[in-house]
Amino acid sequence: MILYNVTINIHESVHDQWMKWMQEKHINDMLATGKFSSARMVKVLVEEDMGGTTYSIQFVTDSKETLQRYYDEDAPKLRAESASLFGDKMLAFRTELELISEH
Numbered sequence: 001m002i003l004y005n006v007t008i009n010i011h012e013s014v015h016d017q018w019m020k021w022m023q024e025k026h027i028n029d030m031l032a033t034g035k036f037s038s039a040r041m042v043k044v045l046v047e048e049d050m051g052g053t054t055y056s057i058q059f060v061t062d063s064k065e066t067l068q069r070y071y072d073e074d075a076p077k078l079r080a081e082s083a084s085l086f087g088d089k090m091l092a093f094r095t096e097l098e099l100i101s102e103h
Helices: 012-032 063-073 075-089
Strands: 001-008 038-043 053-061 088-098
Touching: 001 012, 001 063, 012 038, 012 053, 012 075, 053 063, 063 075, 075 088
Parallel strands: none
Antiparallel strands: 001 053, 001 088, 038 053
16 A cells, blocks of 8 residues: 655645645545545644644555556646645645555
């Protein structure tokens, strides 16, 4: 199992708009690609020097190959939408994680 983790710091001035978009549209759009089986959104509980609020959104997929198909087929469009809506008010970085075990 692969977790596609997107960590986002969002500026206070667009926080509420972003949160609504993320929970009502973007996560659903990601799941609608058919490449992820589930998603979870968590708040990072540290204060950032740069301000804003940081969240981690984790999408579960079955393999690196499926994740690569997402990068090739879906990521450009979905990333462009977030950039056009939130621009420099949103800073994102992405991490690929492999689940080793659950206890």
